[in-house]
Amino acid sequence: MTAPAAYQVSHLDALEAESIFVMREVVAEMERPVLLFSGGKDSIVMLRLAQKAFAPANIPFPVMHVDTGHNFPEVLEYRDQRVAELGLQLIVASVPEALAKGLVRESADGMRNRIQTPVLLDAVEKHRFDALFGGARRDEEKARAKERVFSFRDEFGQWDPKNQRPELWSLYNGRHHPGESIRVFPLSNWTELDVWHYIARERIPLPSIYYAHQREVIERDGMLYAVNEFFRGRAGEQPFKAQVRYRTVGDASCTAAVRSDADTVEKVIEEVAATRITERGATRGDDRVSEAAMEDRKREGYF
Amino acid sequence: MSVETVAPAEADASARPMDLLRFATAGSVDDGKSTLIGRLLYDTKSLFTDQLAAVEAVSAARGDEYTNLALLTDGLRAEREQGITIDVAYRYFATPRRKFIIADTPGHIQYTRNMVTGASTADLALILVDARKGLVEQSRRHAFLCSLLRVPHLVLCVNKMDLVDWSQEVFEQIADEFTAFAAKLDVPDLTVVPISALQGDNIVTRSENMPWYEGPSLLHHLERVHIASDRNLVDVRFPVQYVIRPQSTTVTDYRGYAGQVASGVLKAGDEVMVLPSGFTSRIASVETADGPVDEAFPPMSVTVRLADEIDISRGDMICRPNNAPTVAQDIEAMICWMDETRPLQVGGKYAIKHTTRSARAIVRGLHYRLDVNSLHRDETAGELKLNEIGRVRLRTTVPLLADEYRRNRTTGGFVIIDEATNRTVGAGMIVEAG
Numbered sequence: 001m002t003a004p005a006a007y008q009v010s011h012l013d014a015l016e017a018e019s020i021f022v023m024r025e026v027v028a029e030m031e032r033p034v035l036l037f038s039g040g041k042d043s044i045v046m047l048r049l050a051q052k053a054f055a056p057a058n059i060p061f062p063v064m065h066v067d068t069g070h071n072f073p074e075v076l077e078y079r080d081q082r083v084a085e086l087g088l089q090l091i092v093a094s095v096p097e098a099l100a101k102g103l104v105r106e107s108a109d110g111m112r113n114r115i116q117t118p119v120l121l122d123a124v125e126k127h128r129f130d131a132l133f134g135g136a137r138r139d140e141e142k143a144r145a146k147e148r149v150f151s152f153r154d155e156f157g158q159w160d161p162k163n164q165r166p167e168l169w170s171l172y173n174g175r176h177h178p179g180e181s182i183r184v185f186p187l188s189n190w191t192e193l194d195v196w197h198y199i200a201r202e203r204i205p206l207p208s209i210y211y212a213h214q215r216e217v218i219e220r221d222g223m224l225y226a227v228n229e230f231f232r233g234r235a236g237e238q239p240f241k242a243q244v245r246y247r248t249v250g251d252a253s254c255t256a257a258v259r260s261d262a263d264t265v266e267k268v269i270e271e272v273a274a275t276r277i278t279e280r281g282a283t284r285g286d287d288r289v290s291e292a293a294m295e296d297r298k299r300e301g302y303f
Numbered sequence: 304m305s306v307e308t309v310a311p312a313e314a315d316a317s318a319r320p321m322d323l324l325r326f327a328t329a330g331s332v333d334d335g336k337s338t339l340i341g342r343l344l345y346d347t348k349s350l351f352t353d354q355l356a357a358v359e360a361v362s363a364a365r366g367d368e369y370t371n372l373a374l375l376t377d378g379l380r381a382e383r384e385q386g387i388t389i390d391v392a393y394r395y396f397a398t399p400r401r402k403f404i405i406a407d408t409p410g411h412i413q414y415t416r417n418m419v420t421g422a423s424t425a426d427l428a429l430i431l432v433d434a435r436k437g438l439v440e441q442s443r444r445h446a447f448l449c450s451l452l453r454v455p456h457l458v459l460c461v462n463k464m465d466l467v468d469w470s471q472e473v474f475e476q477i478a479d480e481f482t483a484f485a486a487k488l489d490v491p492d493l494t495v496v497p498i499s500a501l502q503g504d505n506i507v508t509r510s511e512n513m514p515w516y517e518g519p520s521l522l523h524h525l526e527r528v529h530i531a532s533d534r535n536l537v538d539v540r541f542p543v544q545y546v547i548r549p550q551s552t553t554v555t556d557y558r559g560y561a562g563q564v565a566s567g568v569l570k571a572g573d574e575v576m577v578l579p580s581g582f583t584s585r586i587a588s589v590e591t592a593d594g595p596v597d598e599a600f601p602p603m604s605v606t607v608r609l610a611d612e613i614d615i616s617r618g619d620m621i622c623r624p625n626n627a628p629t630v631a632q633d634i635e636a637m638i639c640w641m642d643e644t645r646p647l648q649v650g651g652k653y654a655i656k657h658t659t660r661s662a663r664a665i666v667r668g669l670h671y672r673l674d675v676n677s678l679h680r681d682e683t684a685g686e687l688k689l690n691e692i693g694r695v696r697l698r699t700t701v702p703l704l705a706d707e708y709r710r711n712r713t714t715g716g717f718v719i720i721d722e723a724t725n726r727t728v729g730a731g732m733i734v735e736a737g
Contacts, residue, residue: 006531007531007534007536007568007598007600008320008322008531009320009322009602009603010320010321010322011320011321011322011323011397011401011402012320013603014322014323014602015323016604017563017602017603017604018602018604020563020604021544021562021563021604024544024545024561024562024604025544025659027545028544028545028617028659051592052591052592052593053561053592053604054547054561055547055591055592055606056547056549056551056554056557056592057547057548057549057550057551057554057557058549058551138393138395139394139395142375142392143379145392145393145394146379146390146391146392146393161379161380161381161390162379162381162389162390164390165726165727166416166417166419166420166641166718166727166730167420167727168419168420168423168424168716168718168727168730169423169424169712169713169716169718170424170563170713171656171657171716171717171718173656173718173720173725173726173727175654175720175725176725177725188393189393189395189404191395191397191402193397194402275351276348276351276352277351277352277353278351278353278354281351281353281354282353292379292380295379295380296380
């Protein structure tokens with residue numbers, strides 16, 4: 001941090017200080033925290049904040065990846081490399097394993113977004129986690145705009161939007177009974193642009209798919225989906241090559257790319273600053289189900 | 304809604320880092336609050352086309368006569384179904400000078416809880432009135448809650464000026480009446496702006512319809528209002544959040560006290576006192592993950608190392624020997640009650656969280672309940688129900704390290720938690736400790 005004579009901090013420093021405060025609060029008050037790590041940019045930034053919050057000690061909690069089996073290889077590679085560098089314990093909650101055991105069933109459309117939830121909740125129960133750090137931001141989506149930083153979940157992992165705890169000053173209430181848990185969102189007040197500015201400032205490496213590259217895609221509902229083993233074109237859909245990048249990284253079967261020439265972090269910042277479409281609106285098939293798709297999934301225990 | 308753009312980055316914008324302003328808005332749909340927020344987001348290019356398209360589609364399907372921008376912030380299913388705002392929504396926008404966080408709170412009396420929540424972290428509060436109606440009970444209540452929560456800056460927007468022929472007389476009458484009311488409260492800084500949220504007058508640029516108004520546009524004021532001096536840089540208060548002791552072979556004998564500076568400036572070499580023990584020491588260094596810093600001040604999160612090994616744990620407070628908070632178990636406080644299921648009662652026992660310290664408390668007395676509309680004190684009241692505010696006396700199991708809320712919002716505020724349900728049931732502002 002820079003300390004000008006006027007005792008002022010930049011907005012990024014203020015956001016960083018708030019996120020670090022939140023993470024320390026969790027570790028001080030909760031028994032078994034875990035950080036949900038998808039290999040997406042928000043969870044990568046969260047991991048950097050965790051490093052800063054506890055330095056020079058190591059990050060005092062494990063990370064968990066809810067693996068749908070539909071992964072971008074670049075992201076898995078990044079995940080394993082990062083975890084090894086930081087000496088972290090990685091827990092993989094695997095959807096394919098849960099499918100094989102018959103714990104969940106493939107949904108009709110083949111999307112695994114919704115069936116991640118029981119797999120996540122199962123892992124939480126098994127490891128008795130009582131605090132889960134998530135990288136969600138309030139600017140992403142309107143249900144999230146109303147969610148607390150410390151978001152209470154009952155013993156079924158459910159969020160009750162009408163029964164949230166008031167959250168005043170920086171006094172977070174993480175009290176819960178056995179079996180209940182708290183989802184904690186340290187990036188609540190960050191926007192997509194803040195995240196990118198921070199990635200640039202901190203020189204944080206990202207999976208390569210966040211930057212412009214050539215890829216074979218199919219256009220569906222106005223979105224560009226990569227052709228891969230999880231996503232094949234339907235009859236009449238013609239694959240073509242395009243210069244694209246990913247604005248979000250999720251399940252490879254429902255996350256779309258955007259046309260882009262931004263191959264550096266500076267160019268991405270320019271692009272994000274100029275864009276007129278939200279990142280989830282541009283790239284997520286799973287949010288297009290209904291007006292309240294996110295709220296409904298969160299009620300079931302989604303991130 | 305017409306398309307306007309924000310002026311390009313000014314020459315001086317790059318010279319200073321962009322800072323952060325948190326503001327709370329209070330009002331109802333009738334006052335044009337959602338239209339105003341929609342306008343601010345739209346004109347600063349913070350409203351996205353897919354969000355707008357979704358709102359337009361829902362509005363059209365419901366048969367609304369105009370695009371209902373309230374739908375932008377009313378995100379929950381129940382809110383959309385019932386056409387009401389239930390909860391605080393957070394919205395974000397930025398200009399080259401500042402990043403803004405809006406805590407958008409519903410205005411009706413049954414949502415006092417939400418307004419108090421939004422105001423607790425706000426640097427500024429924005430109150431809207433309809434120029435045709437003038438001040439109403441709700442405007443006075445909002446002003447009172449802002450003063451109770453010590454929001455440093457208040458802006459009254461007199462909206463719908465287009466519907467009163469842009470009348471200077473109407474505006475000045477409302478401004479005078481509000482100023483007179485605010486004088487009875489503790490409002491350090493008040494600005495009054497005549498606007499038309501619907502037509503965009505005095506929102507981003509100065510209105511051509513009101514040449515008699517010589518003040519800044521609303522956005523101009525939000526971008527420039529001086530908030531740096533609001534922070535308390537005098538009283539050193541560093542609540543210890545977490546003790547960092549690496550279990551490592553490479554870093555040995557490290558012991559650092561992690562926390563966020565609540566107030567004051569800390570630097571290496573300073574004599575400090577640790578409460579509640581009262582031991583004194585000297586700051587050896589103030590560190591972050593990026594290395595040592597010369598000085599730490601609010602809102603920085605840092606790690607403080609001391610010259611002497613003394614027993615310090617979470618909940619302790621680092622301060623200066625000649626400037627310390629009160630160490631007290633008897634607390635006088637204003638309480639806003641937030642629980643719909645059970646009222647606050649004399650004799651009730653609760654958990655409280657104050658800075659990084661937790662304690663249990665018993666309510667020893669209720670001096671009065673305050674009518675938030677008339678400011679009348681009812682000294683016969685025996686309890687506080689949901690959204691009611693009163694002055695109470697508490698006795699805590701362990702001492703709090705407390706300042707008056709009016710001097711320090713961080714070390715003067717606390718929350719009350721029901722020990723059976725674990726719900727946050729009240730907000731407290733310390734009036735007097737000891």
